[in-house]
Amino acid sequence: MTSRQARNIAFIALVLIAALIWVFPLYWALTTSLRSEARIVSDAGVLMDELNFTAYANVLATSQLPRWYLNSVGTSLIITATVLFTGMMCAYALSQLRFPGRKLLYLLIVASFMVPIPALYVAQFILMNDLGLVNSWAGIILPQLVVPVVIIVYKQFFDAIPHEMREAVLLDGGGEFTLLFKLYLPLNWGITAALAIITFISAWNNFFWPFLIATSESMMTIPVGITQVNDTFGIAYGRLMALALLAAAPVILAYLVFQKRVTEAVMISAGVKG
Amino acid sequence: MSSTRRKSRELRSAIILVLPFMVIFTVFFLYPTVKVVMLSFTNAPLIGEGEWVGLDNYVRLLSDRLFFTSLWNNLYFVLLTVIPTTVIALLIALAVSRLSGRLQALVLTLFFLPYVLPVSVVTLIWAWMLDFQFGILQPLISTLAGRPVAVFKDPNWVMPMIALVTVWWTNGFNVLLFIAGLRNIPKDLYEAAALDGATAWQRFWRVTWPLLWPITALVLTLQLILQLKLFDQVYLLSQGGPFNQSYVVLLQMYREAFQLNNGGYASALAMVLFAVIVILSVVQFQVLKIRGRK
Numbered sequence: 001m002t003s004r005q006a007r008n009i010a011f012i013a014l015v016l017i018a019a020l021i022w023v024f025p026l027y028w029a030l031t032t033s034l035r036s037e038a039r040i041v042s043d044a045g046v047l048m049d050e051l052n053f054t055a056y057a058n059v060l061a062t063s064q065l066p067r068w069y070l071n072s073v074g075t076s077l078i079i080t081a082t083v084l085f086t087g088m089m090c091a092y093a094l095s096q097l098r099f100p101g102r103k104l105l106y107l108l109i110v111a112s113f114m115v116p117i118p119a120l121y122v123a124q125f126i127l128m129n130d131l132g133l134v135n136s137w138a139g140i141i142l143p144q145l146v147v148p149v150v151i152i153v154y155k156q157f158f159d160a161i162p163h164e165m166r167e168a169v170l171l172d173g174g175g176e177f178t179l180l181f182k183l184y185l186p187l188n189w190g191i192t193a194a195l196a197i198i199t200f201i202s203a204w205n206n207f208f209w210p211f212l213i214a215t216s217e218s219m220m221t222i223p224v225g226i227t228q229v230n231d232t233f234g235i236a237y238g239r240l241m242a243l244a245l246l247a248a249a250p251v252i253l254a255y256l257v258f259q260k261r262v263t264e265a266v267m268i269s270a271g272v273k274g
Numbered sequence: 275m276s277s278t279r280r281k282s283r284e285l286r287s288a289i290i291l292v293l294p295f296m297v298i299f300t301v302f303f304l305y306p307t308v309k310v311v312m313l314s315f316t317n318a319p320l321i322g323e324g325e326w327v328g329l330d331n332y333v334r335l336l337s338d339r340l341f342f343t344s345l346w347n348n349l350y351f352v353l354l355t356v357i358p359t360t361v362i363a364l365l366i367a368l369a370v371s372r373l374s375g376r377l378q379a380l381v382l383t384l385f386f387l388p389y390v391l392p393v394s395v396v397t398l399i400w401a402w403m404l405d406f407q408f409g410i411l412q413p414l415i416s417t418l419a420g421r422p423v424a425v426f427k428d429p430n431w432v433m434p435m436i437a438l439v440t441v442w443w444t445n446g447f448n449v450l451l452f453i454a455g456l457r458n459i460p461k462d463l464y465e466a467a468a469l470d471g472a473t474a475w476q477r478f479w480r481v482t483w484p485l486l487w488p489i490t491a492l493v494l495t496l497q498l499i500l501q502l503k504l505f506d507q508v509y510l511l512s513q514g515g516p517f518n519q520s521y522v523v524l525l526q527m528y529r530e531a532f533q534l535n536n537g538g539y540a541s542a543l544a545m546v547l548f549a550v551i552v553i554l555s556v557v558q559f560q561v562l563k564i565r566g567r568k
Binding site: 011012015016018019020022023025026028029032040041046082085086087089090092093094097098099102105108109112114115116118119120121122123124125126127129142143145146151175176177180201204205207208212222223224226227237240241243244245247248251252254255256259262263266267270 | 283284285287288289291292294295296298299301302303304305306307309310313320321366369370372373377379380381383384385386387388390391392393394395398399400402403405407408410442447450451454492496499502503505506510524527528531532537540541544545547548551552
């Protein structure tokens, strides 16, 4: 073995060790969740040497976790579908049609990036209260429907589609909706999937807004709900870690399955913001 | 004639296409934006009408010691997170980009994974890792401090530890951006530099660093804005304590609006955050652009 090869192997080993240290908190949460509470507080070592599912059974039986799942899945799906649907329509008009106020609308959308959304929460809460939507799915969903980055990304992709394809559809007697849903959207399934997955993840992970607007435990989403259990368990880290992992499982799975799309979406949306 | 008909058809389609987003954008974004500005000039409670009080809320801010503590803590947190996460992410990206194939994908996944977790999952896990009695990191802390430390109840440890948790959570995003940036640097530049006898160190400072600067500037700017919006981690880990050492502007806004029922004053706090974010990001962007040109 040459010294160069040896150096290379040492480098790979070093990077792998660093990566394993980086995910150690997740490994440790999993290990803890699979132990009995008595062993968790005894000096039991770092190896995953027990497969005890009591904590999981306990959490599912005593908390409203299934209800929070339902709230999170429901609100996140509705947010994702609405954001993409309204976003692609608006982006299509901005990209392909001429209408008065077009430049102003685009400018407003771009400028809205600068507004820190939490600064609007007081006003948004008052609005939701006026509409009678505090502690409801609609209350959780509505303010999260404004995701300008989706429009900007779609517009860039729509801008890039050659005009000849458009003319062909128009000659066949197709209208704007045929164009959008039969031509522009099918050509952009990839980016649609990427935007969908990242919109879903950020809706699922939003903490501050659902925390303000969901006032009863049965209306909470996963990230908010699991902080309530914290208060009722006292110190019971096995159950808390089981709860944390059950809460994280959907996004971890979504990420592992759609990894390439997530990476793509992060890179594209960050490029837009810069 | 046909061209006017075509134009009116185009206009009708445009209205139908734009309207759904326009309605949502106007009602749930533009209106609250205007409303929060207006509220900041009133003494309104959270729910109910208030009176116009002019600049009173802003004058009150100037003599509010808690506000200055919060603002200072926000800036301290920015200092603790922005540059460290940028450096760490760059190092990870440089290492990952030297790997290839499955191994690269695996390592990248491991480094990115925390980014997809909900914040409360992150704080639950780290509260356990750092638990005063049973936390697995306490031996390490004892070595550093000479004693076990309840880190989120200690005025000196609280902000650095929240920063550590935050960097762990959000760093993957920056790694991805750097990797995208590194992929865009043409390979032949490195080959040319190697032919000229440049060392690895020289190749980094002469080729990688200047060509990567736009991405570095982007990461710095996005992080600055993100970290100024700190609320979740503080609320979940330390609630602003101990002795207000982790109190931040958004936490104060939350307390004023939702616990003390001062909608007007909370809105003034929101406006300050808004202004700070706009000013800092404009200034930083300009500064970074100038440095990048050199």
